[in-house]
Amino acid sequence: MTALLATQRYIQNLPKYLTLCEHNYVRLLKLLPSEQTKQSIREVKLGNSEFAVKIDDMAKYTMDVSIKQLSGMVKGITPLYLTVRLYNDAKVAEIIHHDYHQRIKPSYGYPNPKMHQKDEKYQLNAFLYDWLVACVEHGQATLNWDVNNGLV
Template structure:
């Protein structure tokens, strides 16, 4: 639970200012760029997608996570990854797809590390329009 609380705090810093569906915030981390997209907003929950836009490594699929923020409990957890797979709280072992017993925890720990890197070393991508005098 503590891990999910830490993820909520860090993810709150990276969310788009406007918290409505389809709002996007881009973050650059090293040579990669990521989009944080609000998919759905309800009274107590916020569903977001984290997609890798650039900086893909050949042979490795780009990052894609769906995260649910529970605003009343102030926790965030991964609910999907890789575009399709719903994550169970735990898996029996062995299992047909060879999931780790604590795979949900491992994914949330990865999210924590990624969020720490984004908050400490990431850069917000600004879309300045030089033709309208903003720069």
């Protein structure tokens, strides 16, 4: 029985994964900078932490967005850094890089040298979902108003 368990591969539940990515897309659109141009940034404060949501690249059907933690770091834990790709034609968003790692595989054999979870890609996107829900429901956007422009 042990040999049977060791040979079973993880198979991703595609409808469940796509639903998660659709929810991420809708919520991430709410956090994007109001001016959606390359290199535009929006800062979001969540609790004691501050994050920057930056549009890195734009194409006809995709947009790459980086999410970087600016403040509120916990000693001994790497600050949050994610790169998310939005597929505008399919209306889904998924993490393509995290913590400066290049590529996330759909699934990993287990055990593996870097100790990735079998469903690491799903877990990272589930984390993104939770983070986006927290930002949309409890986050505060930093407004950069120029009070010396004669309007105030």
